[in-house]
Amino acid sequence: MGVALKSRSRRLLYISAQGTLVASPLAYADAPLDYFLHAAGPAATPTMHLGWGLAAMCVAVVIIIALLLTVAMARRRPEAASRAIGKEEGGMRWLSIGVGVSTVALLVSLAYTLVTLQAVAQPTLTPGLNITVTAYDWWWKVDYADDSDADNRFVTANEIHIPVGVPVRIGLKSADVIHAFWVPRLAGKTQAIPGQTNRQWIEADTPGVYRGQCTQFCGAQHAHMAFDVVAQPRAEFDAWRAAQLRQAAVPVDDAVQAGQKIFMDRCAGCHTVRGSDAAGMHAPDLTHVGSRERLAAGTLTNTPEHLLDWIRHAQQIKPDSLMPSFTLKAQDAAALSAYLATLR
Ligand code: HEC
Ligand SMILES: [Cu+2]
Known part of the structure; x- marks a missing residue:
């Protein structure tokens, strides 16, 4: 089909030159979703500790059992007298010790889990920012x-910007089926369920881009339902916010105007561009699409070529997605590209 598909997702395992399956030495640094082992904020830290704690407990259990088994195998049984099963000396005692220790360990891990759940359920402070995230098939x-200022509102897609060090409260909704919102380094998973608003909170300690992903199977393109959380120092975040609040510029250039006309005819039924008559409600807001790092929920990096590829081949790039592929004459494609390039 001739579409250059550049995905940012990376491989944990690769086939080496010799044809053997080896773990990439960089796999850890590159794998996007193993980060729950390395929390980057207070909403994720207790869960991370719990994860490591339970893992340590499991490892300890395996080691202890292996040691006991080795000792048991190495030890000679006492002679004939007490061969009958259950008559071995001390057998019952060991059984009680084993059951007792396991019970205590399980109760401790249960208590630790409940304490952790309690700790991450509520934001510790009043949130510094409220946003609403709605999951759609598949973005x-x-x-x-x-709430206090209707003019201070904007909508974007697949890229959540937050200020560093500020607890952010997210109202989580779904427009269709059940999805789940997960940013491993920032918080545990929360489901997005049609007809209700779930609460989730995230907070990032350091600036960076934190990968998120839908983790509830939701149909054909579930795997291509990623997003990024971009944590920025306050000033940078404020600048981003101010830019997002701006409406799209009214085109003056002829080519751009021609492109906008095509957009109004073919795209505006689904997409919104604030500052124009395009007010479609069931697709990503494109007012500042050029400012986003990726297209179609993490499927493509956002370059002018990929943008045009996406418009022409959405159904090959993301089969079954709710955006049709468009056949465009070269001239129309150029005009549309010129218009879309102004949306930044
Ligand atoms: C029938 C509704 C519909 C029409 C018409 C439509 N789109 Fe889309 N578009 C969507 C949906 C739904 C998505 C999200 C797809 C996904 O990521 O799964 C999308 C995604 C996009 C994206 C990616 C946005 C992002 O931030 O990831 C761009 C760019 C885009 N469309 C441009 C266009 C253009 C240009 C046209 C007109 C030529 C158009 N669309 C027509 C529904 C539509
Ligand atoms: Cu999903």
């Missing part, structure tokens, strides 16, 4: 609404 709408 994320991100709504920065400000």
Whole structure:
């Protein structure tokens, strides 16, 4: 089909030159979702400790059992007298010790799990930012609404910006089926369920881009339902926010105007561009699409070529997605590209 598909997802395992399956030495650094082992904020830290704690406990159990088994195998049985099963000296005592120790260990891990759940359920402080995230087949709408000021509102998609060190409260909704919101380094998973608003909170200690993913199977393109959380220092975040609040510029250039006309005819039924008459509600807001790092929920990096590839081949790139592929004459494609390039 001739579409250059550049995916950012990386491989944990690769086939080496000799044809053997080896773990990439960089796999750890590159794998996007193993990060729950390395929390980057207070909403994820207790879960990370729990994860490591339970893992340590499991390892200890395996080691202890292996040692006991080795000792048992090495030891000679006492002679004939007490051969009958159950008559071995001390057998019952060991049984009680084993059951007792396991019971205590399980109760401790249960208590630890409950304490952790309690710790991550509520944000510790009053949130510094409220956003609403709505999951769609197969992308994320991100709504920065400000209850006190209707003008201070904008909607974007698949890229959530947050200020560093600020607890962010997320109202989580779904427009269709059940999805789940997961940013491993920032918080545990929370389901997005149609007809209700679930609460989730995240907070990042350090600036960075934190990968998120839908983790509830939701149909054909579930795997291509990723997003990024971009944590920025306050000033950078404020600048981003101010840019997002701006409406799209009204085109003056002829080519751009021609492109906007094509957009109004073919795209505006689904997509919104604030500042124009395009007000479609069931697809990503494109007012500042150029400012986003990736297209179609993490499927493509956002370059002008990929943008046009996506418009022409959405159904090959992301089969069954709710965006049709468009046949465009070269001239129309150029005009549309010129218009889309202004949406940044
Ligand atoms: C029938 C509704 C529909 C129409 C018409 C439509 N789109 Fe889309 N578009 C979507 C949906 C739904 C998505 C999200 C797809 C996904 O990621 O699964 C999307 C995604 C996109 C994206 C990626 C946005 C992002 O931030 O990831 C771009 C760019 C885009 N469309 C451009 C266009 C253009 C240009 C046209 C007109 C030529 C158009 N669309 C027509 C429904 C539509
Ligand atoms: Cu999903």
